[in-house]
Amino acid sequence: MREVAIVGAGMTRFGELWNQSLRQMFVEAAAGALNDAGADRVDSMYVGCMSGGQFTGQEHLGPLMADQFGMTGVASVHVESACASGGVALRQAFIEVAAGVSDLVLAVGIEKMTDGADVTNVLATAADQELEVYYGVTFPGLYAMIARAHMHTYGTTEEDLAWVSVKNHRHGAKNDKAQFPTEFTVEQVLSSSMVAEPLRLLHCSPVSDGAAAVLLCPLDQAKQYTDRPVKIVGSGLATGSLALADRDDPAFLDSVQKSGERAFKMAGVGPRDIQVAEVHDCFSIAEVCCIEALGFVERGKGGPAAKDGFTAIGGCIPVNTSGGLKAKGHPVGATGVAQAIEIFRQLRGEAGARQVENARLGLAQNMGGSGASSVVHIFQGV
Amino acid sequence: MREVAIVGAGMTRFGELWNQSLRQMFVEAAAGALNDAGADRVDSMYVGCMSGGQFTGQEHLGPLMADQFGMTGVASVHVESACASGGVALRQAFIEVAAGVSDLVLAVGIEKMTDGADVTNVLATAADQELEVYYGVTFPGLYAMIARAHMHTYGTTEEDLAWVSVKNHRHGAKNDKAQFPTEFTVEQVLSSSMVAEPLRLLHCSPVSDGAAAVLLCPLDQAKQYTDRPVKIVGSGLATGSLALADRDDPAFLDSVQKSGERAFKMAGVGPRDIQVAEVHDCFSIAEVCCIEALGFVERGKGGPAAKDGFTAIGGCIPVNTSGGLKAKGHPVGATGVAQAIEIFRQLRGEAGARQVENARLGLAQNMGGSGASSVVHIFQGV
Numbered sequence: 001m002r003e004v005a006i007v008g009a010g011m012t013r014f015g016e017l018w019n020q021s022l023r024q025m026f027v028e029a030a031a032g033a034l035n036d037a038g039a040d041r042v043d044s045m046y047v048g049c050m051s052g053g054q055f056t057g058q059e060h061l062g063p064l065m066a067d068q069f070g071m072t073g074v075a076s077v078h079v080e081s082a083c084a085s086g087g088v089a090l091r092q093a094f095i096e097v098a099a100g101v102s103d104l105v106l107a108v109g110i111e112k113m114t115d116g117a118d119v120t121n122v123l124a125t126a127a128d129q130e131l132e133v134y135y136g137v138t139f140p141g142l143y144a145m146i147a148r149a150h151m152h153t154y155g156t157t158e159e160d161l162a163w164v165s166v167k168n169h170r171h172g173a174k175n176d177k178a179q180f181p182t183e184f185t186v187e188q189v190l191s192s193s194m195v196a197e198p199l200r201l202l203h204c205s206p207v208s209d210g211a212a213a214v215l216l217c218p219l220d221q222a223k224q225y226t227d228r229p230v231k232i233v234g235s236g237l238a239t240g241s242l243a244l245a246d247r248d249d250p251a252f253l254d255s256v257q258k259s260g261e262r263a264f265k266m267a268g269v270g271p272r273d274i275q276v277a278e279v280h281d282c283f284s285i286a287e288v289c290c291i292e293a294l295g296f297v298e299r300g301k302g303g304p305a306a307k308d309g310f311t312a313i314g315g316c317i318p319v320n321t322s323g324g325l326k327a328k329g330h331p332v333g334a335t336g337v338a339q340a341i342e343i344f345r346q347l348r349g350e351a352g353a354r355q356v357e358n359a360r361l362g363l364a365q366n367m368g369g370s371g372a373s374s375v376v377h378i379f380q381g382v
Numbered sequence: 383m384r385e386v387a388i389v390g391a392g393m394t395r396f397g398e399l400w401n402q403s404l405r406q407m408f409v410e411a412a413a414g415a416l417n418d419a420g421a422d423r424v425d426s427m428y429v430g431c432m433s434g435g436q437f438t439g440q441e442h443l444g445p446l447m448a449d450q451f452g453m454t455g456v457a458s459v460h461v462e463s464a465c466a467s468g469g470v471a472l473r474q475a476f477i478e479v480a481a482g483v484s485d486l487v488l489a490v491g492i493e494k495m496t497d498g499a500d501v502t503n504v505l506a507t508a509a510d511q512e513l514e515v516y517y518g519v520t521f522p523g524l525y526a527m528i529a530r531a532h533m534h535t536y537g538t539t540e541e542d543l544a545w546v547s548v549k550n551h552r553h554g555a556k557n558d559k560a561q562f563p564t565e566f567t568v569e570q571v572l573s574s575s576m577v578a579e580p581l582r583l584l585h586c587s588p589v590s591d592g593a594a595a596v597l598l599c600p601l602d603q604a605k606q607y608t609d610r611p612v613k614i615v616g617s618g619l620a621t622g623s624l625a626l627a628d629r630d631d632p633a634f635l636d637s638v639q640k641s642g643e644r645a646f647k648m649a650g651v652g653p654r655d656i657q658v659a660e661v662h663d664c665f666s667i668a669e670v671c672c673i674e675a676l677g678f679v680e681r682g683k684g685g686p687a688a689k690d691g692f693t694a695i696g697g698c699i700p701v702n703t704s705g706g707l708k709a710k711g712h713p714v715g716a717t718g719v720a721q722a723i724e725i726f727r728q729l730r731g732e733a734g735a736r737q738v739e740n741a742r743l744g745l746a747q748n749m750g751g752s753g754a755s756s757v758v759h760i761f762q763g764v
Contacts, residue, residue, distance in 0.1 A: 053433045057515070058507055058511045059432060060507070060508040062755055063637070063754035066621040073620055074621060075621070076619075078462045079462075080441060080461075081445070082442040098481050100481075101481075125442070126441050127442075129440045130403075237457040238455055238457060241454055258455055372442060373442065
């Protein structure tokens with residue numbers, strides 16, 4: 001396998017982008033990545049999107065996006081793993097460069113959620129139709145059950161969860177790409193309207209449009225494009241049971257643990273070696289479960305991590321310095337690539353007011369559904 | 383890159399499988415492939431499906447299928463390129479094994495089209511929503527325009543096209559997996575009901591359910607699983623303009639030519655070296671355009687190839703010995719993998735009454751939309 005680096009990144013602002021279509025957002029993000037690297041071509045593209053078909057009536061995004069980007073003819077493939085689609089696009093691009101099949105590969109994540117689709121029901125197609133959705137459950141309900149299980153087993157409190165949102169909004173307030181760059185207090189979170197008990201509005205990531213792109217090439221060609229490439233040193237993908245009811249412990253995310261172990265093994269490092277991480281906080285409880293499964297804290301000890309400052313900028317392991325899905329926004333297919341961009345910026349020292357000092361190794365973890373798929377990448381500044 | 387082989391294959395019958403759900407079809411095909419190879423595990427899976435979301439309300443097929451197959455935890459990714467989804471799943475599996483990321487990788491194509499969805503409109507999401515579908519065109523209309531252009535430029539006749547269907551149904555009558563293993567006469571094709579002039583019902587592939595799976599591993603491990611592995615010697619993927627109106631010549635499929643050239647280059651062979659081919663005959667005109675773009679006949683000379691016996695079993699280059707999409711059926715995501723299985727069987731001498739004598743090199747070409755994506759694989763018996 002060849003060593004692989006990210007040499008450029010571009011993204012749209014996340015938010016309700018009513019004046020930009022799916023294809024316009026794609027071009028903005030993709031052109032941003034190529035411009036960042038000073039590249040004028042790509043050999044191949046991966047487009048991570050949960051459902052162009054259901055959200056906007058458009059499938060076949062691989063060729064459409066190549067065409068719109070003026071690259072008609074290049075290999076271009078759409079990949080989907082629900083909200084982990086972006087992370088999977090990055091992984092496929094990594095594998096293609098590592099294999100030696102292509103040199104310059106673009107990984108783009110994208111989603112257009114505000115075009116009038118019934119968002120909650122479209123998202124629910126990522127859960128088990130026969131065992132879950134048929135009975136009426138949607139994702140806020142599934143994550144509420146995870147939260148209840150975590151509270152019951154480990155004593156995690158509503159205030160613990162509120163601190164995840166408070167911390168991520170503090171970080172996101174420093175990110176000009178964020179949909180909600182606004183700080184909130186614990187009291188505001190705890191008095192926001194109830195969505196699915198114990199999860200309130202300010203525990204939930206928003207409905208968003210957006211696109212994010214990174215350009216990959218073999219490490220030994222990276223200096224053609226940038227003085228500061230970021231190497232991908234680990235990639236791990238794992239699945240778990242689609243239905244929550246099929247899991248031994250609904251408060252623990254097996255797929256996150258497995259995908260993390262695989263990425264750590266490839267990189268030859270462990271969780272203590274990571275200085276900055278983006279994890280999948282679609283709901284505040286998700287961040288708690290993810291930092292446990294990744295080994296940043298012990299199992300059952302994730303609840304107070306935000307309140308204690310452990311995961312804040314300046315803490316032991318800053319998590320979601322971008323604002324996370326909560327504050328930055330969550331255009332589902334785009335999220336995994338946007339996470340990688342945050343780590344890319346951090347490792348290059350370009351994260352501005354939210355810069356983590358002396359960050360050398362970073363991690364991004366992107367998850368689909370209630371944790372049925374998870375993909376982890378580990379990055380190293382060069 | 384490591385050399386890669388197919389060591390096992392399995393598929394469901396194609397047809398209206400009202401007693402089998404998406405997950406049941408998957409397990410039948412995947413278990414068939416593992417049993418064929420005597421394997422009891424996989425390291426990774428790719429699921430090619432155009433739209434589980436739109437056809438059956440189920441996205442996130444990667445983890446769902448791993449879970450249903452008793453392989454919870456393995457890496458598993460859904461890929462989509464409309465009707466080329468199966469071929470793309472095979473390509474991603476090939477790249478992952480070639481890269482050395484995984485050893486045993488399963489590529490599965492699947493589609494469940496008869497569960498009540500509005501099939502024509504779901505399929506139309508593979509065309510350009512803004513430039514084509516908005517104005518009311520669907521795929522029979524797009525291929526009818528391609529046929530008219532071909533007739534106008536090259537003098538291709540309705541009878542020429544009818545012979546494609548006659549030939550493929552003759553082949554398909556010998557395939558017990560085929561949805562319509564029935565022979566038709568030219569007169570029957572030319573008197574079948576008009577769908578989109580000049581294309582009649584018997585020029586069109588049917589609406590189908592089905593799944594197909596192949597198991598890949600490094601060539602140097604293949605003998606653990608079978609005495610007769612089939613090597614993948616070439617893989618090419620290319621895109622073209624999504625909208626027909628954006629193409630220089632609507633009667634020529636650029637993406638098919640490019641994908642073929644890339645696969646031929648990797649394999650170090652040319653069209654004259656191929657003894658058996660499966661090409662994407664979603665409509666009879668598509669086979670005509672594909673054999674031209676692949677170089678089996680000169681540009682503009684594809685029309686009479688079926689009538690002349692050139693592409694029949696016993697002819698110069700037997701095309702669609704399985705019956706093709708026309709007779710075998712076209713569960714869109716499954717098609718690309720089923721094509722590979724036909725070539726796998728032919729190169730192992732297991733094609734029974736439709737066996738092509740002395741077949742050493744075979745080709746499978748799978749296409750999305752009206753040709754906006756095309757993927758070609760070249761296989762060699764070992």
